[in-house]
Amino acid sequence: MGSIHTIFLDPARKEVEAQDGENFFFALISAGIPIRGECGGKGICGRCRVRFVEGAPPPTETEKRFLSPPELDAGWRLACQHVVERDVSLWIPFSGEALGRKTAGLLYSVSFSPKATLVHVELSLQKRGKEGSAIESLKDVSGENIEVSLPLLQKLPRALREEAGKITLVRVGKNVVTLRPGHRAIPVLGLAVDLGTSTLAAHLLDLRKGTELGAKAIANPQLPFGADVLSRITYVREGGEEALKRLRKALVEGVNQLATELSLEARGTPDEIIHIVVVGNPTMLHLFLGVDPSSIGEVPFVPIWREALSLLAKELNLKVHPRAVVEVPPLISGYVGADTVASILACRLHEKGFPCLLLDLGTNGEIVLGRKERLLTCSAAAGPAFEGGRISCGMPALNGAISHVHLEKGDLNFEVIGGVKPLGICGSGLVDLLALLLEEELVDATGRFSPRPDHPLFSRVIGYGNNAKFLVTEGIYLTQRDIRELQLAKAAIRAGIELLLDKAGVNPQEIQCVYLAGAFGSQIWPQALAKIGLIPNELLPKVQLVGNAAASGAIAMLLNQELIQEATLVAKKAEHVELSCEKKFVEVFVANMKFA
Numbered sequence: 130m131g132s133i134h135t136i137f138l139d140p141a142r143k144e145v146e147a148q149d150g151e152n153f154f155f156a157l158i159s160a161g162i163p164i165r166g167e168c169g170g171k172g173i174c175g176r177c178r179v180r181f182v183e184g185a186p187p188p189t190e191t192e193k194r195f196l197s198p199p200e201l202d203a204g205w206r207l208a209c210q211h212v213v214e215r216d217v218s219l220w221i222p223f224s225g226e227a228l229g230r231k232t233a234g235l236l237y238s239v240s241f242s243p244k245a246t247l248v249h250v251e252l253s254l255q256k257r258g259k260e261g262s263a264i265e266s267l268k269d270v271s272g273e274n275i276e277v278s279l280p281l282l283q284k285l286p287r288a289l290r291e292e293a294g295k296i297t298l299v300r301v302g303k304n305v306v307t308l309r310p311g312h313r314a315i316p317v318l319g320l321a322v323d324l325g326t327s328t329l330a331a332h333l334l335d336l337r338k339g340t341e342l343g344a345k346a347i348a349n350p351q352l353p354f355g356a357d358v359l360s361r362i363t364y365v366r367e368g369g370e371e372a373l374k375r376l377r378k379a380l381v382e383g384v385n386q387l388a389t390e391l392s393l394e395a396r397g398t399p400d401e402i403i404h405i406v407v408v409g410n411p412t413m414l415h416l417f418l419g420v421d422p423s424s425i426g427e428v429p430f431v432p433i434w435r436e437a438l439s440l441l442a443k444e445l446n447l448k449v450h451p452r453a454v455v456e457v458p459p460l461i462s463g464y465v466g467a468d469t470v471a472s473i474l475a476c477r478l479h480e481k482g483f484p485c486l487l488l489d490l491g492t493n494g495e496i497v498l499g500r501k502e503r504l505l506t507c508s509a510a511a512g513p514a515f516e517g518g519r520i521s522c523g524m525p526a527l528n529g530a531i532s533h534v535h536l537e538k539g540d541l542n543f544e545v546i547g548g549v550k551p552l553g554i555c556g557s558g559l560v561d562l563l564a565l566l567l568e569e570e571l572v573d574a575t576g577r578f579s580p581r582p583d584h585p586l587f588s589r590v591i592g593y594g595n596n597a598k599f600l601v602t603e604g605i606y607l608t609q610r611d612i613r614e615l616q617l618a619k620a621a622i623r624a625g626i627e628l629l630l631d632k633a634g635v636n637p638q639e640i641q642c643v644y645l646a647g648a649f650g651s652q653i654w655p656q657a658l659a660k661i662g663l664i665p666n667e668l669l670p671k672v673q674l675v676g677n678a679a680a681s682g683a684i685a686m687l688l689n690q691e692l693i694q695e696a697t698l699v700a701k702k703a704e705h706v707e708l709s710c711e712k713k714f715v716e717v718f719v720a721n722m723k724f725a
């Protein structure tokens with residue numbers, strides 16, 4: 130085994146240990162450092178920028194393509210292009226605490242009837258007599274639907290011996306997660322998890338009281354392996370078992386981090402978490418379970434399973450109670466998953482007496498047009514632009530992200546999540562900025578920067594043609610290429626909306642409510658969305674921001690067990706429209722490329 134070196138990280142002020150000869154990119158990822166990167170260390174994306182505080186290694190040819198001579202002189206390099214050979218100090222812009230803020234809560238009141246319960250029982254072996262057993266007595270007093278497991282059998286004798294048959298059972302449905310002698314007040318915690326392509330969010334609940342104890346979000350640790358689901362599927366296809374293991378490990382560790390931090394902050398321990406509902410798009414869920422998602426990436430884009438799953442935490446390497454029950458609600462199709470089902474439940478779209486739209490503007494743009502009678506769903510290949518992916522200075526909606534941009538006294542002003550030094554710009558900030566540039570005619574309807582030397586903001590436009598960029602603040606800018614990415618994303622979503630309306634024979638005027646969901650959706654100013662043409666103008670007064678509706682749905686399922694069954698009915702009712710198979714798609718998509 131080679132020697133170990135230390136990597137000192139600024140501005141995070143952390144130390145990471147790495148093997149001699151280990152690639153910087155993978156050493157940082159293994160240590161849980163949220164470094165940027167979208168190509169999995171292949172030297173294709175140019176995103177894994179780090180600055181060697183001193184003694185930078187000679188630049189490679191790849192680096193010379195992505196970094197300017199002044200940047201190279203300043204010590205900027207691509208982490209995936211070098212190996213660790215000594216102790217070094219690195220400056221990594223994105224390595225600070227990536228904690229987001231809570232963006233979900235219940236959208237409707239839910240009656241409190243959780244599947245996870247604490248029950249006090251008193252067993253008497255005498256009652257059954259010699260024909261009976263302790264398990265049969267337990268079933269007598271707690272209901273027949275108890276699953277007999279080895280840990281239950283092993284724990285029962287002690288529980289019977291002590292405290293004269295008084296036992297405390299903690300159950301999730303028929304599953305006895307744990308039992309203790311005596312009648313005790315054991316904490317019963319639940320975790321609602323949303324596995325977003327860019328962000329992982331979790332909410333910790335007290336399932337005895339039905340209250341929320343805390344919520345957190347972190348950047349998805351898989352981000353360095355690809356900004357969107359297709360690139361992660363490709364990563365697995367090319368890298369096989371090893372790549373699948375690596376992606377799964379990243380996701381499981383992310384969830385474990387959230388579970389541990391949330392439970393410790395609530396003065397509990399992760400093993401008090403006994404019920405988990407995990408939602409996410411189909412690719413994220415496949416990767417979370419260690420199931421190869423390749424079939425989703427090729428025609429006919431089918432997932433390995435669609436039905437609801439109920440698993441044990443220990444099968445998934447989750448560091449909660451090993452017998453905690455992990456529920457994965459059903460999927461609708463290869464690209465519309467349990468997160469959309471949960472969002473429909475959260476907004477009660479399947480009960481509406483009038484047509485409503487649900488737009489989940491995450492890395493995948495899922496769209497649902499629904500009412501009581503019919504639910505039409507599609508996934509628009511919007512790419513990760515609205516979550517800051519493939520944007521020069523883009524980042525998820527986490528601390529340090531510029532979330533809003535506006536004009537103030539003729540100059541640009543902006544808001545930063547967490548009120549800290551800006552590290553990048555997230556989807557809502559990007560949409561604001563683009564809307565402002567369109568409004569001020571600094572960008573024309575085709576998406577090109579237009580020369581307006583008379584405008585006070587024009588001095589912020591640097592360079593010409595395809596190299597032009599708009600400076601927001603020091604080191605943070607919007608390039609011509611970024612505008613193209615946003616243009617593609619906007620056109621894909623708008624085309625999806627128009628095709629679903631067409632398919633259902635519904636006019637935009639008939640839509641009664643537009644639910645805007647996703648971490649992006651909780652920050653966005655709907656006026657900016659209408660300005661860039663993502664939603665038709667007539668829908669603007671009907672927009673309702675619902676934050677992370679997928680997480681809201683997962684919370685609701687923890688609080689009311691009937692909703693877990695209802696999720697299956699919703700998934701069965703939903704009809705999936707595969708946009709790429711729609712004849713009109715290309716035509717409608719191209720027509721929506723313009724900002725006019």
Ligand code: FES
Nearest residue numbers: 166170172175209
């Ligand atoms: S270039 Fe290093 S991760 Fe893409």
